[in-house]
Amino acid sequence: MNAGCHGGETWRYVDKVLMLNRQGEKLLRGPDDFTIGYRHVGLKSATDELFAAAWFRFPPGDAGTAQARMKELLERRVATQPLALPNAGSVFRNPPGDHAARLIEAAGLKGTQIDGAQVSEKHSNFIVNPDGAAAASAIEMLIGRIQAEVREKFGISLVREVRIVGAVGQGRERS
DSSP, X not given: OOOEETTEEXXXXXXXXXXXXXXXXXXXXXXXXXXXXXTEEEESSOOOOEEEEEEEOOOOOOHHHHHHHHHHXXXXXXXXXXXXXXXXXXXXXXXXXXXXXXXXXXXXXXXXXXXXXXXXXSOTTOEEOTTSOOOHHHHHHHHHHHHHHHHHHHSXXXXXXXXXXXXXXXXXXXX
């Protein structure tokens, strides 16, 4: 994933990447070996390799200025995201020219619950588990409902940003 926020992305600072293949071999790759996109990083050639580590090269700067900026961004996140509740971060990628949270809220889904999983009242692109009682299946059902209703109301297919791993169960798609 190419993590980022507020107009910045991580990948521009990557110097090299350590990959592992199925045989357990370690391979060093450079940034040019990858295709980069919005919330996506992938090797240009098909392979079974997995990311294991990355080295970053940041430009020199002023520590005080950097710390003040980090504090500002963290305060902004705390004010706008449900960080005090269990969640997995942003659930969907933003579609081109729009925001997943806006679409979810416009579809009337803010606060919607399924068996303890809830679309956050604070930021509708987060699914929270306020009581810690929601099973993964409830969260997955809520994700599916959000996708279906946004597609029905706006003709936009929301793409999951979260990755679902584990056994494939009833009603679960493979990712």
